[in-house]
Amino acid sequence: MNNKTYAISEGELFLAEYLEDKGFRFKKQIKIEGLKGDSKAYRVADLYLKDYKVYIEFFGMWHVSDENKQKYREKKDIFQKNGIPCIYLYPENLGIIEFILHKRLIKTLKEWNMTRQLFRYKTIRFWKNYKWLLMTTPIFWVFCVMSFSDPQDSWTLKLFILSFCLLLTAGLIDALRDAILE
Numbered sequence: 001m002n003n004k005t006y007a008i009s010e011g012e013l014f015l016a017e018y019l020e021d022k023g024f025r026f027k028k029q030i031k032i033e034g035l036k037g038d039s040k041a042y043r044v045a046d047l048y049l050k051d052y053k054v055y056i057e058f059f060g061m062w063h064v065s066d067e068n069k070q071k072y073r074e075k076k077d078i079f080q081k082n083g084i085p086c087i088y089l090y091p092e093n094l095g096i097i098e099f100i101l102h103k104r105l106i107k108t109l110k111e112w113n114m115t116r117q118l119f120r121y122k123t124i125r126f127w128k129n130y131k132w133l134l135m136t137t138p139i140f141w142v143f144c145v146m147s148f149s150d151p152q153d154s155w156t157l158k159l160f161i162l163s164f165c166l167l168l169t170a171g172l173i174d175a176l177r178d179a180i181l182e
Contacts, residue, residue: 011060011094012046018097023128025050035082043075045086052117054108055079055086062090085112126179133175137168 008016008028019026026049033042047056057075061068072088079086087104089097102125109118127134144165147158 008046009058009060011058011089011091014094015047015056015058015089015097018101019047019049026056030055032084035078037081038078043078045084049105052105052109052121053085053114054105054117055084056089057086058089060091083112085109085114122179126175130172130175133168133172137165137172140165140168 012028016026016028026047028047030045030048031042032045035043045055046058048054049056057072057079059068059072062072076086076088085108087101087108089100089104093100105121106118109115109121140161144158144161147161
């Protein structure tokens, strides 16, 4: 294997920093050899998400020329034919990267029937987004039970605590439903 280093574009650096900030484990500039039907000895993928087994290609020069578009289309076609799950990003995607990467990662994992990776991604994302809800709901239910067991607490306080616990639980159920159905 050749240890040649490849130039990294500013867009790829932006993506790498974003992935790092979000806690993704990834590699940069991955050499892929022996692709069937390819005129080249190897291709270099921009990024690889280790936990999800998905590559990311940034088509940063897409709008520069028709020649670039053709090269990108050829690379995309080769990846498809060789069963390489890949997310393709364009310069205009960088401004909405949080939204677009999330949607495209889920779409790619579903298209390639990567159910374990999809479950892992959704579980990690759910934990990051709703950790506070998962941790506070049981605590408030304990307060609720304790308030009902103390006859000196007012019914107004008991009903307030109960309704707050029900709201937290409903929020938790909604969040779980959204994470599963997404």
